[in-house]
Amino acid sequence: MRNFPALLAGELQRMVKYSIFAAGLVVALLWIGVLHFTDIEDVSGLFVLLLFVDATTMSILYAGVTVFFEKQEGSLKSLLVCPISRLEHVSSKVCGNVVVNLQTVVLLYLYAWYFKEISLSFWALAAAVALVAFFHALVGLVLTYYSETFTDLLMNMMKYAFLLMLPVLLDEIGVIQNALVQNLLYAIPTRASMTILTASGGGIDAPEVWLFAGYLIVGSAGLLWLVLKKFDKFAAKESGV
Amino acid sequence: MFEVRELAFRYPQNDENTLRGLSFSIKEGEIFGLLGPSGVGKTTTQKVMVKILTDYGGQIIYRGEDLRSYGRDFYQDVGIGFEMPVHFSKLSAEENLAFFRNLYRKTADTDELMRRLGLYQDKDKKVAEFSKGMKIRLNFVRALLNSPKVLFLDEPTMGLDPKNARIIKGMIKEFRDDGGTVLLTTHLMNDVDELCDRVAFMAEGKIAEIDTPKNLKLQHGLRRVDVEYEKNGEVKAESFDLDGLGEDEAFLDIVKNTRIITIHSKETTLDDIFIKVTGVETL
Structure with a gap:
């Protein structure tokens, strides 16, 4: 991982230049608008829901956007012939995306702390967002490898949102009451994501939090393995195969 | 390497x-x-x-x-x-x-x-x-x-x-x-x-x-020399074998006694070799 710092610095620099940080800022302002115009004084519950959407869908999107920029400009070819490992390349990209999500956490937390009430631990929240965003950035890379165009990626992301995110959101706001469905949701990574985000406010047993955190860590390792496995095929394809 | x-x-x-x-x-x-x-x-x-x-x-x-x-x-x-x-x-x-x-x-x-x-x-x-x-x-x-x-x-x-x-x-x-x-x-x-x-x-x-490139040109070219010269107010052209050129009396006569306009060995170009070998026109 000798080249990881240089690759991460490059990734962050490009995220600034290609306005991905700016896009993250706009989304964060949008979430702040939602917090601002709600009548609730303690925004902790809503805060978790907003961060859930941000750390899942936006992570998928940011990861996809950075890869599509590299495809479009041919810079991916230049990276392919550098003395860097696939692991360095992929992990720098994923960590760069996590930084954008952390930017949102900081901005939202500052707003909520100054103007509303919030009973969530910042550090627990930041750690949870980092893990959820890391997992979903990898999901974004997998979806990108299976998407020919950016529109395909958006469609795949929407499928993921409808199948795996929406049920968890509906459960969280009390729309889903069926116990069997609720229990089934525990099998999907978005439920684990929601649980560890909610845990930053306390009220969830530590073993349960660690179980779900472990689920996402093991899931991330599995996704990382898949991304690295698919990377060569994707790279060869992008170089004209 | x-x-x-x-x-x-x-x-x-x-x-x-x-x-x-x-x-x-x-x-x-x-x-x-x-x-x-x-x-x-x-x-x-x-x-x-x-x-x-x-x-x-x-x-x-x-x-x-x-x-x-x-x-x-x-x-x-x-x-x-x-x-x-x-x-x-x-x-x-x-x-x-x-x-x-x-x-x-x-x-x-x-x-x-x-x-x-x-x-x-x-x-x-x-x-x-x-x-x-x-x-x-x-x-x-x-x-x-x-x-x-x-x-x-x-x-x-x-x-x-x-x-x-x-x-x-x-x-x-x-x-x-x-x-x-x-x-x-x-x-x-x-x-x-x-x-x-x-x-x-x-x-x-x-x-x-x-x-x-040189060997290819020689290999694919003709071992001949084309000479264009002026004699008695007339422009003439002749072709000679490259081998034994120094002993070729006719060639030596032209070199010594006429005004040479152009003289070219018939080695080919890489363009020609490209077309011949690959069957495709170059740019």
């Missing part, structure tokens, strides 16, 4: 192999030209040799070891000049080069390279604002950025004005004179003639001819 043995490669979507038992070697310190019509497999060969394509048949020996045994450090000593722009367009030229410089153990003086290629004054400009020619020159700087020992160049002067093409050709020769090895892929026969120590013509996924 490179020994390519019976190289075979098939693209997943194709029924037939693009490379069908390609064999050649590249010596250390030479400029080797790989020529052939579009789609014959030149770029594929290059991609295999730079480890972008790995699922190939046959064997490539690089510095005495199987290319497959090399890890990512292979790229520390290899520079690759792509035909198409490969830079981050929203970063400046300097930002692009700085990013890539950080990934190598040793690096060249990119300011000096940019100065020589007329890019230094635009180094802080976004690559998106560069002309096509400037992007090609920046590709060349990128290829030399890690002070490589081997350079793979794909159409390095395509789309450049004659002045900049000359500068790049000069730098390629300099690289060779300093001990570097170059694999050059191009359609421009002038570049081949000017630069290459040896050339290989590809046809149907194989090497059809391989030799020095």
